[in-house]
Amino acid sequence: MEDEAFAWLKLAVICAAVAAAALRIAAVLWWRPRRIEDHFSRQGIRGPPYRFFIGNVKELVGMMMKASSQPMAPPFSHNILPRVLSFYHHWKKIYGSTFLVWFGPTVRLTVSDPELIREIFTSKQSEFYEKSESHPLVKQLEGDGLLSLRGEKWTHHRKIIVPTFYMENLKLLVPVVASSVTSMLEKWEVLMSKSGEVEIEVSEWLQNLTEDIITRTAFGISYEDGKAIFRLQARQMVLAADVFQKVFIPGYRFLPTKRNIVSWKLDREIKKSLVKLIDRRKEESGGSSDDGGGDGGGDGGKDAATLEGRSRSRPNDLLGLMIQASKLSDAVSVNDIVEECKGFFFAGKHSTSNMLTWTTVLLAMHPQWQVRARDEVLRVCGSRDVPTKDDLVKLKTLTMVVNESLRLYPPVVAMIRRARADAELNGYQIPRGTEILIPILALHHDQAIWGSDANEFNPGRFADGVARAAKHPGAFIPFGLGPRNCIGQNLALLQAKLALAIIIQRFSFVLAPSYRHAPTVLMLLYPQHGAPIIFKRLADPPAPRDQRL
Numbered sequence: 220m221e222d223e224a225f226a227w228l229k230l231a232v233i234c235a236a237v238a239a240a241a242l243r244i245a246a247v248l249w250w251r252p253r254r255i256e257d258h259f260s261r262q263g264i265r266g267p268p269y270r271f272f273i274g275n276v277k278e279l280v281g282m283m284m285k286a287s288s289q290p291m292a293p294p295f296s297h298n299i300l301p302r303v304l305s306f307y308h309h310w311k312k313i314y315g316s317t318f319l320v321w322f323g324p325t326v327r328l329t330v331s332d333p334e335l336i337r338e339i340f341t342s343k344q345s346e347f348y349e350k351s352e353s354h355p356l357v358k359q360l361e362g363d364g365l366l367s368l369r370g371e372k373w374t375h376h377r378k379i380i381v382p383t384f385y386m387e388n389l390k391l392l393v394p395v396v397a398s399s400v401t402s403m404l405e406k407w408e409v410l411m412s413k414s415g416e417v418e419i420e421v422s423e424w425l426q427n428l429t430e431d432i433i434t435r436t437a438f439g440i441s442y443e444d445g446k447a448i449f450r451l452q453a454r455q456m457v458l459a460a461d462v463f464q465k466v467f468i469p470g471y472r473f474l475p476t477k478r479n480i481v482s483w484k485l486d487r488e489i490k491k492s493l494v495k496l497i498d499r500r501k502e503e504s505g506g507s508s509d510d511g512g513g514d515g516g517g518d519g520g521k522d523a524a525t526l527e528g529r530s531r532s533r534p535n536d537l538l539g540l541m542i543q544a545s546k547l548s549d550a551v552s553v554n555d556i557v558e559e560c561k562g563f564f565f566a567g568k569h570s571t572s573n574m575l576t577w578t579t580v581l582l583a584m585h586p587q588w589q590v591r592a593r594d595e596v597l598r599v600c601g602s603r604d605v606p607t608k609d610d611l612v613k614l615k616t617l618t619m620v621v622n623e624s625l626r627l628y629p630p631v632v633a634m635i636r637r638a639r640a641d642a643e644l645n646g647y648q649i650p651r652g653t654e655i656l657i658p659i660l661a662l663h664h665d666q667a668i669w670g671s672d673a674n675e676f677n678p679g680r681f682a683d684g685v686a687r688a689a690k691h692p693g694a695f696i697p698f699g700l701g702p703r704n705c706i707g708q709n710l711a712l713l714q715a716k717l718a719l720a721i722i723i724q725r726f727s728f729v730l731a732p733s734y735r736h737a738p739t740v741l742m743l744l745y746p747q748h749g750a751p752i753i754f755k756r757l758a759d760p761p762a763p764r765d766q767r768l
């Protein structure tokens with residue numbers, strides 16, 4: 220009898236637990252989204268209606284797939300927003316630029332008004348917004364380092380790593396970057412036919428170039444040592460890109476699905492390669508406490524002023540500074556270094572190679588700007604001299620071209636923040652947990668901000684500097700803004716200017732007949748069908764610099 224009562228009691232407890240779980244699921248998947256929709260609708264903010272569990276993912280993915288299956292119209296147009304962020308373009312027309320969109324049961328508020336963006340990133344209010352948690356597969360790729368850390372650990376790591384990217388340090392890297400670029404161009408020369416022409420798929424070559432540069436500059440190792448890690452990350456990226464088309468299910472990553480098993484294996488292999496690399500670097504520094512990579516980099520970012528003040532011949536690199544910091548404090552473990560390295564391998568390669576690819580494509584499309592940029596490079600550097608750090612500062616036209624490329628084709632097309640407490644944004648009440656989607660691409664193509672030629676390639680708009688190029692000084696944000704802006708932006712710009720200057724010094728180029736203009740997003744902004752370009756050796760190199768000036 221007692222046993223029976225106990226069994227009933229057990230059943231009742233199980234039923235209550237199941238009912239409580241069902242209620243909780245219903246609250247998260249049905250009641251809460253409705254409440255949020257009402258909350259925003261009372262403030263005049265609407266969006267496509269929430270659908271149970273999937274939100275707007277199905278329509279959104281459908282629109283993105285359809286857009287990427289169609290050619291650009293007109294074929295070489297820079298009006299890429301409708302193709303790249305088709306869902307934003309479509310819903311903005313219906314609901315205005317500030318609207319709600321549901322990624323499963325997670326709500327995102329799109330914000331593309333530069334004044335609101337400034338408030339989110341740089342005002343006093345910015346403390347209410349934090350980086351949102353990435354999908355586990357994306358996090359595995361980016362690593363649990365600067366890109367995703369929050370709070371004190373982020374502050375600590377940023378302080379350690381930032382000296383790698385000081386301009387004084389980066390200038391020491393000019394010969395390293397230049398030698399990577401010239402050795403790539405020597406290979407192009409070999410491929411050239413007697414007519415002095417060759418068709419190059421630049422997006423592939425430029426990816427290899429940036430891989431080479433980041434391994435040598437950030438990690439102080441040879442390209443061969445870093446190559447295996449890039450190959451493994453490329454496979455991880457394919458898995459990670461796929462998650463943007465699916466609803467995130469918490470806990471799913473722990474299930475031994477085929478995809479999860481592959482991703483676990485890739486992660487293990489990446490970690491193993493990185494640990495090996497770190498151990499070797501530690502051995503090379505022979506346990507000395509001065510391994511910043513540079514001659515004077517032994518302070519691990521503790522005293523930036525000292526670092527800047529020293530006269531050094533060898534640059535600091537990220538790996539050296541992290542290892543040094545781990546020797547000085549228990550707060551930096553080998554695992555921390557591994558996670559940071561993952562992020563830098565990833566971020567250092569893709570965004571920069573994308574920027575270089577798009578800028579090369581744009582210069583091929585707009586020969587008049589190619590000629591202007593080349594004239595300037597030849598005037599400043601001569602025909603064969605590799606530009607020096609001082610030359611780079613003088614390349615104004617090239618800087619304008621790179622900026623215009625970053626405006627029209629920003630490698631990072633959007634950023635996301637999460638309200639960590641209830642917040643007020645320019646009069647809007649934002650409930651805790653709301654994610655904010657900042658479509659950088661839309662901001663950069665907005666005619667109200669950039670004028671009626673917003674979708675045209677006109678580097679001249681940057682002639683008086685970035686702040687004066689648009690109606691709002693904060694409208695140009697390819698590297699993000701505020702304290703979490705891109706730590707690698709100076710390195711990226713240095714690489715881009717140096718590589719482009721050396722290329723246009725030696726070759727003229729046009730789009731190959733097979734080039735199809737089709738920008739698309741695979742985490743970053745890519746040319747969907749590659750970027751084949753025909754390079755032609757310049758016939759008569761003009762006189763060297765000293766005879767010209």
Ligand code: HEM
Binds near residue numbers: 367377563696698
């Ligand atoms: C054209 C090239 C690049 C572009 C367009 C770009 C863009 C960005 C953007 C938009 C952010 C801010 C993301 C956010 O706030 O959510 C960011 C952050 C970051 N970038 Fe870049 N990036 C580039 C190159 C690089 C390079 C070369 C490196 C490293 C060598 C790098 C490392 C990072 C890191 C570590 C962060 C996170 C910083 C933090 O939160 O403290 N990036 N980047």
